[in-house]
Structure formats: structure tokens, C-alpha cells
Amino acid sequence: xxxVEQSLFLSVRExxxxxxxxxxxxxxxxxxxxxxxxxxxxLQLLTYIFSNMDMKQDQRLxxxxxxxxxxxxxxxxxxxxxxxxxxxxxxxxxxxxxLIFGQGTELSVKP
Amino acid sequence: DVKVTQSSRxxxxxxxxxxxxxxxxxxxxxxxxxYRQDPGLGLRLIYFSxxxxxxxxxxxxxxxxxxREKKERFSLILESASTNQTSMYLCASSxxxxxxxxxxxxxxxxxxxx
Numbered sequence: 001x002x003x004v005e006q007s008l009f010l011s012v013r014e015x016x017x018x019x020x021x022x023x024x025x026x027x028x029x030x031x032x033x034x035x036x037x038x039x040x041x042x043l044q045l046l047t048y049i050f051s052n053m054d055m056k057q058d059q060r061l062x063x064x065x066x067x068x069x070x071x072x073x074x075x076x077x078x079x080x081x082x083x084x085x086x087x088x089x090x091x092x093x094x095x096x097x098x099l100i101f102g103q104g105t106e107l108s109v110k111p
Numbered sequence: 112d113v114k115v116t117q118s119s120r121x122x123x124x125x126x127x128x129x130x131x132x133x134x135x136x137x138x139x140x141x142x143x144x145x146y147r148q149d150p151g152l153g154l155r156l157i158y159f160s161x162x163x164x165x166x167x168x169x170x171x172x173x174x175x176x177x178x179r180e181k182k183e184r185f186s187l188i189l190e191s192a193s194t195n196q197t198s199m200y201l202c203a204s205s206x207x208x209x210x211x212x213x214x215x216x217x218x219x220x221x222x223x224x225x
Contacts, residue, residue: 008151033213042201042216088153097142097161097205099214103153
């Protein structure tokens with residue numbers, strides 16, 4: 001299968017929490033990343049987690065890492081319409097810096 | 112501000128043309144990448160360069176080549192453009208090994224091959 005897999009769509013109501021999930025195959029990735037792409041724009045790093053951590057919190061964002069299951073998730077608390085975007089998880093393949101992305105999850109936030 | 116600049120936002124080329132997509136970064140990064148982005152397929156790595164004149168194939172290198180003669184510039188070449196290469200092309204750069212591999216992206220080039 002693919003190195004990094006995500007579901008393609010998620011729809012939530014404004015004020016709810018969003019949880020975007022990702023599974024990966026290469027456990028050698030030192031860091032795992034979440035990138036955000038707004039319409040018509042390039043990707044921007046949202047947050048990342050070091051591979052020996054289980055959780056990282058950054059304001060409204062919580063990243064959970066389950067190394068045993070090779071599962072990464074991004075939780076956005078109090079989701080706003082401005083959070084509507086495509087979210088990509090990414091990791092590195094092999095020992096070098098080759099960065100591999102998932103398919104992207106399109107988050108739609110309804111008022 | 113860190114910057115990755117792609118030479119064109121939009122390009123329209125004819126089938127069979129040789130196409131050059133240029134990318135320049137001003138962060139002195141070792142790594143540079145070319146991806147293509149297609150709906151439902153996410154970002155797929157075409158080529159990766161970890162140093163000047165060094166390159167590695169990504170997952171979909173067929174029909175493409177790259178050139179990195181200077182550290183700041185990474186060019187993607189479509190040897191003979193075909194309609195199935197119509198896509199959004201994204202360039203990125205990141206610092207070298209042993210560091211966080213945060214990548215910085217350009218705005219993308221939307222290429223249409225007719």
C-alpha cells in the first residue's frame with residue numbers, strides 16, 4: 001500500500017472538534033508532520049511531532065501518535081470556518097530527507 | 112521571510128513541447144523537491160535533490176528529469192509534454208539531514224498540456 005494514507009473528506013459544524021486521521025508504513029521517520037493547504041495556496045507547516053512522543057498540543061491543535069499502530073491524528077478544537085482547507089500528513093522515507101505526503105483530507109466547516 | 116519561488120503560476124503548453132519549470136529558494140537549503148498534486152492522489156514525489164548535482168527518483172519520475180546546477184535552483188523538465196502531465200506542480204525545499212525536515216513550499220505552477 002501507500003506510504004501514507006488519509007481519508008479524503010471530513011465535514012464538521014463550526015464550534016465542533018475535527019479529527020483527521022493518517023496511517024503510515026515507514027517507522028524510520030524521525031518527525032511526522034501536518035501541513036495545511038488553503039484554496040489557491042501552497043502548503044504550510046501546521047505542526048509536527050517527534051517520533052518518540054505520544055502527544056503534542058499547540059493551542060487548538062492536538063497531535064496524537066500511536067507508534068504501535070503507525071497511526072497519527074490531528075485534532076482541531078473549536079473548529080472555525082477559516083479552518084476549511086486540505087490537511088496533509090507527511091513523513092520521511094528512509095534515512096534521508098525524502099518527504100512523502102498522504103492524499104490529503106479536505107475539511108469542510110459548515111456554519 | 113523564507114521564500115520558495117516558482118517561475119510561473121500558470122502555463123499552457125502543447126503536446127510534445129519540452130517544458131521547463133524553475134524553482135528558486137533563498138534559505139540555503141540542501142534538499143529540494145518536485146511534487147505534482149492531483150485531486151484524490153495528494154502530493155506525489157517526482158524527484159528529490161539532496162545536494163548540488165545530486166538527485167533521487169521519487170515515486171513517479173517517468174517523463175520527467177531534473178537539474179540542480181546551483182544550490183538555490185532546482186529545475187523540473189518535461190522532455191516531451193503529454194496531456195497526462197496536466198497538473199499542479201509544487202516545489203519545496205528543506206534543511207539537510209539530522210535536522211527537522213520542515214519543508215517550505217512555492218505557490219505552485221498549474222500546467223495545462225493541450
